[in-house]
Amino acid sequence: MTIFKIFKGDICSLAVDAIVNAANNSLLGGGGVDGAIHRAAGPALLDYCRDLDGCETGDAKLSPSFLLPANYVIHTVGPIWRGGYENEAALLASCYQRCVELARQQGIQSLAFPAISCGVYAYPHEVATRIAIDALSASIASSGNRNTIEEITLVAYSDQMLAHWQAALTFSRSEY
Numbered sequence: 784m785t786i787f788k789i790f791k792g793d794i795c796s797l798a799v800d801a802i803v804n805a806a807n808n809s810l811l812g813g814g815g816v817d818g819a820i821h822r823a824a825g826p827a828l829l830d831y832c833r834d835l836d837g838c839e840t841g842d843a844k845l846s847p848s849f850l851l852p853a854n855y856v857i858h859t860v861g862p863i864w865r866g867g868y869e870n871e872a873a874l875l876a877s878c879y880q881r882c883v884e885l886a887r888q889q890g891i892q893s894l895a896f897p898a899i900s901c902g903v904y905a906y907p908h909e910v911a912t913r914i915a916i917d918a919l920s921a922s923i924a925s926s927g928n929r930n931t932i933e934e935i936t937l938v939a940y941s942d943q944m945l946a947h948w949q950a951a952l953t954f955s956r957s958e959y
């Protein structure tokens with residue numbers, strides 16, 4: 784069974800097995816949560832990421848966490864919101880699915896996600912959080928008895944995002 788939790792604050796402070804980074808295609812750092820993770824992990828993370836050779840939108844790659852309290856960072860690249868006409872929903876769902884897949888392959892038990900694409904990539908927050916919960920639930924369900932993830936923390940960096948995560952979780956529970 785996997786428990787969903789919500790945490791308001793800096794994802795870099797979490798001592799979970801892996802934190803997810805909302806990165807860009809280069810994986811060479813950026814603003815928002817990406818900048819915060821690179822600052823907290825130290826310059827060795829950037830050196831490591833240079834050898835990862837970038838990341839496609841909707842895909843994910845794993846790295847060590849260097850100075851962070853978590854053990855790993857899973858870098859994923861969310862879609863830029865372009866009005867919903869560019870396959871954004873499937874790409875966003877794919878980010879969450881690929882992160883769960885990589886986490887499972889690594890035997891990870893606790894995983895924390897920021898609200899992927901909800902910053903400079905401007906995905907509408909209410910829809911993005913619902914897609915996230917649906918994709919995570921579906922990935923875990925399809926893992927069956929190969930699932931290793933016991934706890935997923937959804938991280939909000941603002942009160943507004945906190946409300947969206949809470950609403951999305953409540954909505955998904957009311958569906959069953």
Ligand code: ADP
Pocket residue numbers: 792793794795805806814815816817819820861897898899900901902903904905938939940941944
């Ligand atoms: P994207 O480019 O995918 O939109 P951003 O980093 O701009 O990524 O934003 C993604 C989400 O992460 C936003 O909701 C933003 O407020 C949030 N965020 C920014 N910094 C942090 C942090 N240190 N910890 C957790 N969430 C953060």
